[in-house]
Amino acid sequence: MSVGAPKIPVTVAEVVTVTPMVKRFRFVRRDGAPMLPFSGGAHVVVEMDDHGTRRMNPYSLMSAPDDTSGYEISVRRDDAGRGGSFYLHTHVTPGTEMVIGSPVNLFPTNARARKHLLIAGGIGITPFLAQMAALQAQGGRFELHYSARSSDLAAYADDLTARYGDRVHRYLDDQKQQIDLANLLPGQPLGTHLYVCGPKGMISWVRSTAHALGWPETAVHSEEFLAPPIGAPFTVELATSGKTIAVGPAQSLLEAIEAAGVVAPYLCRGGACGECETSVLACDGQIAHNDHWLTDDQKASQTRIMPCVSRFAGASLVLDR
Amino acid sequence: MVLDFNDETFRGDFTYRNSAKAIARFPFPFPEDSYMYSVNMEPHVPGRPGSVFEHMFDVDEHYVSEMRDRAMVLADDPLRCQSLPHMALAGWDLLELIMVSKARDYPHWFTLTRDGNRWHWINRPLQIEQKFTFLDETTLPCGPMEYITRQTQGDFTLQDQRDDNLWLEAGMVTTQADWSLDFDIGMSFHEWHAPVPLAHELRVFDRALKFLLNLQLGAPVRRFNWTMTVDPLLDTSPENYPTWGPTKTTMTEGTIGQRQHLRVELQTLQRLPRSNAIVFPIRCYLIRFEELVSVPKWARRLHRVVRDIPDEIAAYKGFLRNKPLMLAYLSQFDDGASTSPGFWPD
Numbered sequence: 001m002s003v004g005a006p007k008i009p010v011t012v013a014e015v016v017t018v019t020p021m022v023k024r025f026r027f028v029r030r031d032g033a034p035m036l037p038f039s040g041g042a043h044v045v046v047e048m049d050d051h052g053t054r055r056m057n058p059y060s061l062m063s064a065p066d067d068t069s070g071y072e073i074s075v076r077r078d079d080a081g082r083g084g085s086f087y088l089h090t091h092v093t094p095g096t097e098m099v100i101g102s103p104v105n106l107f108p109t110n111a112r113a114r115k116h117l118l119i120a121g122g123i124g125i126t127p128f129l130a131q132m133a134a135l136q137a138q139g140g141r142f143e144l145h146y147s148a149r150s151s152d153l154a155a156y157a158d159d160l161t162a163r164y165g166d167r168v169h170r171y172l173d174d175q176k177q178q179i180d181l182a183n184l185l186p187g188q189p190l191g192t193h194l195y196v197c198g199p200k201g202m203i204s205w206v207r208s209t210a211h212a213l214g215w216p217e218t219a220v221h222s223e224e225f226l227a228p229p230i231g232a233p234f235t236v237e238l239a240t241s242g243k244t245i246a247v248g249p250a251q252s253l254l255e256a257i258e259a260a261g262v263v264a265p266y267l268c269r270g271g272a273c274g275e276c277e278t279s280v281l282a283c284d285g286q287i288a289h290n291d292h293w294l295t296d297d298q299k300a301s302q303t304r305i306m307p308c309v310s311r312f313a314g315a316s317l318v319l320d321r
Numbered sequence: 322m323v324l325d326f327n328d329e330t331f332r333g334d335f336t337y338r339n340s341a342k343a344i345a346r347f348p349f350p351f352p353e354d355s356y357m358y359s360v361n362m363e364p365h366v367p368g369r370p371g372s373v374f375e376h377m378f379d380v381d382e383h384y385v386s387e388m389r390d391r392a393m394v395l396a397d398d399p400l401r402c403q404s405l406p407h408m409a410l411a412g413w414d415l416l417e418l419i420m421v422s423k424a425r426d427y428p429h430w431f432t433l434t435r436d437g438n439r440w441h442w443i444n445r446p447l448q449i450e451q452k453f454t455f456l457d458e459t460t461l462p463c464g465p466m467e468y469i470t471r472q473t474q475g476d477f478t479l480q481d482q483r484d485d486n487l488w489l490e491a492g493m494v495t496t497q498a499d500w501s502l503d504f505d506i507g508m509s510f511h512e513w514h515a516p517v518p519l520a521h522e523l524r525v526f527d528r529a530l531k532f533l534l535n536l537q538l539g540a541p542v543r544r545f546n547w548t549m550t551v552d553p554l555l556d557t558s559p560e561n562y563p564t565w566g567p568t569k570t571t572m573t574e575g576t577i578g579q580r581q582h583l584r585v586e587l588q589t590l591q592r593l594p595r596s597n598a599i600v601f602p603i604r605c606y607l608i609r610f611e612e613l614v615s616v617p618k619w620a621r622r623l624h625r626v627v628r629d630i631p632d633e634i635a636a637y638k639g640f641l642r643n644k645p646l647m648l649a650y651l652s653q654f655d656d657g658a659s660t661s662p663g664f665w666p667d
Contacts (some may be wrong), residue, residue: 003539005537005539006539006540007539034537036538036539036594037594037595038594038595039594039595039596039597042597066595101541102537102540103536103541103594104535104537104538105597107569108482108483108597110483110484111407111408111410111481111483111596112407112481134595137456138410153496169406218483220485267535273535274531274535
């Protein structure tokens with residue numbers, strides 16, 4: 001019952017080096033039509049043909065949500081990853097034709113919040129760039145606390161200070177500066193919502209600190225896309241399609257299913273949205289559940305799997321797909 | 322204009338009628354000879370030319386009279402249109418969606434000219450012309466959702482998405498099948514569906530909610546719902562029950578063909594871009610039994626659906642009492658012949 005949104009054929013209009021590690025890519029529609037506006041926090045899936053390997057990675061949209069002339073993403077190069085960001089950094093230039101998905105928002109601002117407290121770590125700044133532009137246009141109250149390794153790696157920090165003034169607070173690791181969360185959180189007005197996007201450690205630090213201080217779960221929001229991890233190859237039987245497929249070390253199970261010509265639903269491809277959830281019909285071995293979606297009980301039962309990020313080791317795995 | 326739109330009433334003397342053209346394009350909701358709840362959603366993509374699926378928002382011969390009826394309902398009860406403060410942006414999303422769609426699909430009736438945020442809207446059937454600033458509520462005579470839904474057939478609700486749920490927090494509801502916006506506003510998805518029998522046990526709403534939470538921008542979906550209504554009354558609301566509830570008890574063999582109407586809702590759902598809210602347009606189409614049985618396939622099938630429907634569902638839809646009368650009338654048109662698959666007339 002999955003209904004796919006139309007994909008968007010785009011041309012890369014601009015590639016800008018933002019920091020030694022980050023490049024910004026601007027996409028415009030090949031047919032010259034305007035993009036749809038989007039909501040701050042939305043991401044798009046960018047499709048890449050990386051020398052025969054089809055990659056589909058999610059990136060937060062960072063351009064102003066009402067700028068319908070194009071969409072922009074910022075990508076941090078990850079040399080240890082599977083290669084999506086490396087491909088974008090090294091092979092994508094102005095004029096490159098690509099395909100992106102329609103925007104999907106798994107990290108929206110809460111429209112009822114009285115204030116938005118935004119906590120960013122490193123490249124986790126990107127969804128907040130779009131959110132702040134939208135909040136500014138709507139007269140929303142917000143405050144950004146942005147932590148980066150060093151001044152030259154703090155992408156967009158100077159622009160943000162110029163635009164939003166003292167609502168932007170910057171913290172640099174190499175200056176031994178750290179967000180003083182324990183004092184920041186208790187001082188917030190009632191109705192404040194807290195948002196965090198950054199490395200895994202930062203997200204769990206912010207969430208656990210807020211929890212310990214009695215913040216309601218529904219007022220704390222985080223976004224972490226998991227890159228599908230590299231792992232040992234394994235084999236999976238797709239019962240409905242009658243196919244047996246091999247999943248390579250740098251390939252996700254979802255990518256292997258797609259490469260076999262089997263249509264499977266997806267949205268975020270990062271273990272967060274639940275769209276690709278698949279029934280496990282038989283499992284003789286151990287599923288490595290890498291997602292944020294299934295409950296601990298579901299994971300332990302080994303009856304469901306999120307093929308976008310999860311892997312398997314053992315004798316046999318049979319999926320209802 | 323006179324040729325395009327009927328001059329008719331949905332109250333009092335009930336002069337509402339479907340022309341032969343309107344009957345032929347009526348959205349008959351039963352693709353087979355039986356009915357059970359299902360999520361039954363499909364992509365809301367442009368459909369067969371001339372059908373109610375041809376365009377994103379169907380404008381038909383009843384447009385002008387329906388908008389006149391809506392204005393009367395609102396004059397009597399302004400709470401039929403409400404929008405909680407945080408839903409304003411979703412209202413603008415809806416205004417944009419409707420204006421852009423109608424100007425594209427019916428350029429002879431609607432024109433939208435945009436210069437940045439300075440917009441100029443012309444609605445010829447309703448003789449409205451408005452220059453305003455997009456996203457500036459002070460430049461419209463009322464809020465954006467109310468403004469555009471006073472000019473668009475069908476009820477509308479706007480759902481905010483948060484906490485892995487949908488919250489009904491704005492709407493224009495004047496053509497409803499016995500539910501109240503004023504009662505439901507602020508409720509979550511399972512709360513406002515709580516009165517529906519059987520479907521909860523089938524986990525229909527759990528699956529529907531999961532589907533809707535991931536509804537994608539640019540990928541609207543649609544489904545049908547239906548019920549039965551005595552007389553062509555659009556406003557069958559709980560607020561108004563004393564005026565229409567008792568009419569069920571006045572039905573006779575002699576009047577059922579003329580007064581009993583099949584009420585079909587074409588429900589669509591789509592993600593709104595700026596607000597990430599979901600809009601739920603509920604478009605009501607009414608057809609009297611006499612009109613419906615002019616299509617032999619529909620007459621046979623409606624007889625079988627009504628005959629075989631579980632009593633709980635007939636009671637929830639409010640026609641259990643008159644089911645025997647309906648069957649007596651409809652059975653005259655069911656010779657037992659097989660029907661072709663799908664809902665289109667043969």
